[in-house]
Amino acid sequence: MVERKGALARILPHLVLLTGVAIVAFPVYLALIGATHESSVIANGQMPLTPGGAALDSYYRAIVIGPSRTTREPVGTMLLNSFTMAMLIAVGKIAISLLSAFAVVYFRFPFRKAAFWMIFITLMLPVEVRIYPTYKVAADLGLLDTMAGLTLPLIASATATLLFRQFFMTVPDELVEASKIDGAGPMKFFFDTLLPLSRTNMAALFVILFIYGWNQYLWPLLITTRDDMQTIVIGIKKMIVTSDAITEWQIVMATAVLAMLPPVLIVIVMQKLFVRGLVETEK
Amino acid sequence: MASVTLSAVSKIYHGGVEAVRGVSFEVPDGSFCVLVGPSGCGKSTLLRMIAGLETITGGTVRIGERVVNDIEPADRDIAMVFQNYALYPHMSVYDNMAYGLRNRGTPKAEIEARVAEAARILAIEPFLDRRPRQLSGGQRQRVAMGRAIVRKPQVFLFDEPLSNLDAKLRVQMRVEIKRLQRSLGVTSVYVTHDQVEAMTLSDVLVVMNAGQVEQIGRPIDLYRKPATRFVAGFLGSPAMNFLPGTVVDARTVSIGGGTLRVAPGTGTAGPGTTVEVGIRPEDLRIAAPGEGLRVAVEFIEELGATQLVHGRLGDAPLTIQVATGEAPSGDAFEIAASPEALHLFDPATTARL
Amino acid sequence: MEKRATFSNRYLPYALLAPQILVTLIFFYWPAAQAIRQSFMLEDAFGLSSDFVWFENYVALFKDPSYYQTLWTTFVFSGSVAFLSLSVALLLAVMADAEIRGATAYRTFLIWPYAVAPAVAGVLWIFMLDPSLGMVARGLKSLGLDWNPRLNGTHALTQVVLASAWKQISYNFLFFLAGLQAIPRSVIEAAAIDGARAWRRFWTITLPLLSPTTFFLLVVNIVYAFFDTFGTIDTMTQGGPAKATETLVYKVYSDGRLGGDLGGSAAQSVILMIIVIGLTAVQFRFVERRVTY
Numbered sequence: 001m002v003e004r005k006g007a008l009a010r011i012l013p014h015l016v017l018l019t020g021v022a023i024v025a026f027p028v029y030l031a032l033i034g035a036t037h038e039s040s041v042i043a044n045g046q047m048p049l050t051p052g053g054a055a056l057d058s059y060y061r062a063i064v065i066g067p068s069r070t071t072r073e074p075v076g077t078m079l080l081n082s083f084t085m086a087m088l089i090a091v092g093k094i095a096i097s098l099l100s101a102f103a104v105v106y107f108r109f110p111f112r113k114a115a116f117w118m119i120f121i122t123l124m125l126p127v128e129v130r131i132y133p134t135y136k137v138a139a140d141l142g143l144l145d146t147m148a149g150l151t152l153p154l155i156a157s158a159t160a161t162l163l164f165r166q167f168f169m170t171v172p173d174e175l176v177e178a179s180k181i182d183g184a185g186p187m188k189f190f191f192d193t194l195l196p197l198s199r200t201n202m203a204a205l206f207v208i209l210f211i212y213g214w215n216q217y218l219w220p221l222l223i224t225t226r227d228d229m230q231t232i233v234i235g236i237k238k239m240i241v242t243s244d245a246i247t248e249w250q251i252v253m254a255t256a257v258l259a260m261l262p263p264v265l266i267v268i269v270m271q272k273l274f275v276r277g278l279v280e281t282e283k
Numbered sequence: 284m285a286s287v288t289l290s291a292v293s294k295i296y297h298g299g300v301e302a303v304r305g306v307s308f309e310v311p312d313g314s315f316c317v318l319v320g321p322s323g324c325g326k327s328t329l330l331r332m333i334a335g336l337e338t339i340t341g342g343t344v345r346i347g348e349r350v351v352n353d354i355e356p357a358d359r360d361i362a363m364v365f366q367n368y369a370l371y372p373h374m375s376v377y378d379n380m381a382y383g384l385r386n387r388g389t390p391k392a393e394i395e396a397r398v399a400e401a402a403r404i405l406a407i408e409p410f411l412d413r414r415p416r417q418l419s420g421g422q423r424q425r426v427a428m429g430r431a432i433v434r435k436p437q438v439f440l441f442d443e444p445l446s447n448l449d450a451k452l453r454v455q456m457r458v459e460i461k462r463l464q465r466s467l468g469v470t471s472v473y474v475t476h477d478q479v480e481a482m483t484l485s486d487v488l489v490v491m492n493a494g495q496v497e498q499i500g501r502p503i504d505l506y507r508k509p510a511t512r513f514v515a516g517f518l519g520s521p522a523m524n525f526l527p528g529t530v531v532d533a534r535t536v537s538i539g540g541g542t543l544r545v546a547p548g549t550g551t552a553g554p555g556t557t558v559e560v561g562i563r564p565e566d567l568r569i570a571a572p573g574e575g576l577r578v579a580v581e582f583i584e585e586l587g588a589t590q591l592v593h594g595r596l597g598d599a600p601l602t603i604q605v606a607t608g609e610a611p612s613g614d615a616f617e618i619a620a621s622p623e624a625l626h627l628f629d630p631a632t633t634a635r636l
Numbered sequence: 637m638e639k640r641a642t643f644s645n646r647y648l649p650y651a652l653l654a655p656q657i658l659v660t661l662i663f664f665y666w667p668a669a670q671a672i673r674q675s676f677m678l679e680d681a682f683g684l685s686s687d688f689v690w691f692e693n694y695v696a697l698f699k700d701p702s703y704y705q706t707l708w709t710t711f712v713f714s715g716s717v718a719f720l721s722l723s724v725a726l727l728l729a730v731m732a733d734a735e736i737r738g739a740t741a742y743r744t745f746l747i748w749p750y751a752v753a754p755a756v757a758g759v760l761w762i763f764m765l766d767p768s769l770g771m772v773a774r775g776l777k778s779l780g781l782d783w784n785p786r787l788n789g790t791h792a793l794t795q796v797v798l799a800s801a802w803k804q805i806s807y808n809f810l811f812f813l814a815g816l817q818a819i820p821r822s823v824i825e826a827a828a829i830d831g832a833r834a835w836r837r838f839w840t841i842t843l844p845l846l847s848p849t850t851f852f853l854l855v856v857n858i859v860y861a862f863f864d865t866f867g868t869i870d871t872m873t874q875g876g877p878a879k880a881t882e883t884l885v886y887k888v889y890s891d892g893r894l895g896g897d898l899g900g901s902a903a904q905s906v907i908l909m910i911i912v913i914g915l916t917a918v919q920f921r922f923v924e925r926r927v928t929y
Binding site for chain 3: 012013014016017020021024025026027028030031034042043044045047049095096097099100102103104105106107108109112115118119122123124125126128129130131132133134136137138141152153155156161168169173174176177180185186187189211214215217218221233234236237240249252253256259260263264266267268271274275278279
């Protein structure tokens with residue numbers, strides 16, 4: 001940068017970064033390799049660092065049949081459950097947050113401040129600190145083992161509402177006024193102008209929220225008991241049996257790869273939106 | 284088309300701030316009315332009350348014969364051009380202009396015809412498919428005007444539409460707005476803080492200060508006979524000089540040791556009364572030694588065609604505008620003014636005498 | 637900050653707010669109120685009746701040495717996770733910032749672990765560190781270390797810290813890199829003209845200018861270690877051995893579920909809420925400061 005650098009100084013950053021990338025990637029590399037070996041090779045602790053030939057078998061059995069000895073659902077079902085849950089949470093959060101932010105920013109009405117604070121304070125009530133009472137509410141409402149029970153309690157979030165509120169505040173007042181003069185009512189303004197303007201924010205938030213939904217663990221763990229309601233993140237944990245002899249590690253690793261694939265792909269493919277989403281939600 | 288009539292219109296904000304106090308005037312059908320004044324004088328609030336974007340605390344606003352106080356902006360049959368244009372950033376130029384018509388259920392063919400016509404008038408036909416972001420400031424300005432034109436409203440409202448443009452473009456667009464308003468003949472209310480815009484555009488000029496109307500009339504009348512010291516100082520560039528003076532008799536005032544003649548018919552006061560004497564820089568001329576008031580020269584600004592001489596008459600600062608080459612070379616000289624050029628103001632009420 | 641231009645409609649805003657308020661009331665406020673209420677109640681052994689016992693649950697909690705043990709574990713755990721992932725991320729970010737050409741490419745290779753579920757991260761690290769089949773565990777043993785996280789609490793905590801920190805590096809890297817790139821080149825150049833060498837520039841210019849980011853990340857990492865690592869702990873150690881990896885959140889879960897001590901679990905929840913409120917307050921104070929920084 002400022003000084004002229006020697007050869008070592010030029011190479012050093014690359015060396016450090018490559019080492020970093022290698023360390024970060026190593027656990028995943030092992031998972032990819034693990035899924036290609038026979039269960040016996042892994043169990044006796046002799047797995048090599050190069051791929052074996054059992055990949056097709058592992059993925060086929062994981063997706064279609066499920067691990068034999070722990071008699072769980074096939075991973076295919078779990079993937080579908082995870083996908084449905086993540087989509088519902090992401091879309092649901094964005095939808096209700098858009099509406100409530102629109103109400104708070106674009107209307108004056110009694111209890112407006114109260115409503116805003118009510119939403120704001122939920123920032124301080126993560127599901128982990130109210131886990132059993134929430135479980136009881138869900139149970140009382142008959143929501144155990146349902147998609148609604150899985151997603152509804154995770155749908156309300158102050159973060160998304162705050163983000164949209166902040167974005168709406170930057171939309172020029174004159175656009176509202178021009179819309180009024182152009183004969184658009186509040187909902188027409190919302191759909192014709194505000195939503196199209198919020199597209200990038202919605203997409204960025206969607207990336208973050210999809211990952212958030214996909215990776216949920218504690219809540220699905222409590223709320224689902226039926227195997228066919230399991231998400232992949234819960235399912236993988238149940239495949240690991242404490243006595244290793246019966247854990248089919250090649251299937252666990254194939255499942256791990258499948259569990260990582262959708263969110264990791266989203267991050268890499270939509271990197272720009274992802275970074276933007278992360279930065280925005282932390283404001 | 285329709286006239287716009289304001290009767291005792293006032294606006295008090297929630298905090299108790301009185302932005303507009305009892306303003307009344309009429310904009311005749313088809314005329315161009317400019318509201319001018321310093322920032323915070325209430326001119327924008329007044330315009331927004333006509334548009335229906337602010338509620339009216341007191342008084343009535345009429346468009347044509349109809350009282351519009353409680354009518355939604357969309358139903359007032361007005362169109363507005365905003366300072367920052369307020370174009371819908373996600374819509375094409377065409378859609379920006381068509382949006383208001385679509386919301387009103389105008390038939391598609393009619394919309395197309397009107398947008399095409401407006402685009403032709405404003406010379407923005409090549410840009411119809413572009414987004415506002417892809418246009419220059421001047422082009423955006425035209426689209427904003429186009430959005431107003433296609434609606435064929437009773438009244439155009441302009442909220443400082445030229446203040447985001449650079450100086451050269453501003454002059455050009457000013458001329459275009461005037462030409463357009465002439466040819467369409469639509470009643471227009473235009474808000475600006477720029478007195479040159481105000482003078483050049485208006486048929487009816489309204490000078491506002493501190494929420495009240497200082498004076499209403501034809502621009503040239505306001506320039507020639509400002510009703511208050513404020514109007515006198517606000518209109519005209521460079522600004523009018525104000526000098527402390529004393530009335531000697533009905534035709535004479537004394538200023539800084541000398542005297543000036545006052546035109547007959549100019550209001551005045553009893554001998555010995557203190558007055559403020561206003562003289563425009565362009566009305567002052569250089570007098571032969573011993574015939575005028577003595578001015579000490581401080582510095583001279585060259586404007587090309589003219590020169591501005593800045594100096595002092597006694598303690599009072601003074602500016603004199605003369606044709607280039609006429610400025611005296613010494614550090615003092617004498618000035619005179621024709622009796623018609625003197626405006627006398629009451630120092631207590633600031634009203635014209 | 638308020639909008640000047642608004643719509644007026646008597647019922648519409650309430651209709652718009654209804655979905656979120658409803659979900660919030662049912663799944664946030666009602667359960668939170670229940671948790672607070674329950675923390676003052678004592679259930680009998682069969683769950684048939686409950687009595688109001690004032691602060692008895694809290695008193696019992698603070699008299700219980702195992703609660704202090706968990707507090708300490710949580711403290712050590714979150715401190716280690718934050719320190720480890722922050723320092724690795726800072727090192728990588730500084731290197732990536734120095735190498736402007738490759739920065740975005742390296743970013744792509746470093747940010748994806750963010751997307752890995754904490755529970756899956758736990759599974760990946762178990763696969764490496766399991767004493768009987770893990771490849772890394774084998775390596776450690778061949779170095780003469782008696783690696784046994786199933787029995788050795790320190791080993792167990794270490795592996796949970798490693799897995800948790802691994803996942804958080806991406807996040808920290810991203811924010812550090814953005815923070816570094818926001819430092820004006822001219823400031824660094826001015827320091828160079830003032831005679832500061834690269835190493836000194838880092839300590840006296842870059843790091844102080846980066847301190848808002850660092851502080852912000854510290855809070856975020858602590859929140860992460862507190863609440864988001866449940867899945868990692870549950871897949872790797874289930875809080876064991878002998879509660880060596882039991883954090884506050886994990887204890888709420890296991891006391892309520894396995895122990896059935898609802899009053900005690902509720903009291904712990906309330907204390908956690910207070911901690912979250914504290915952390916959020918710190919975070920918001922910081923955000924305000926950052927705006928004017």
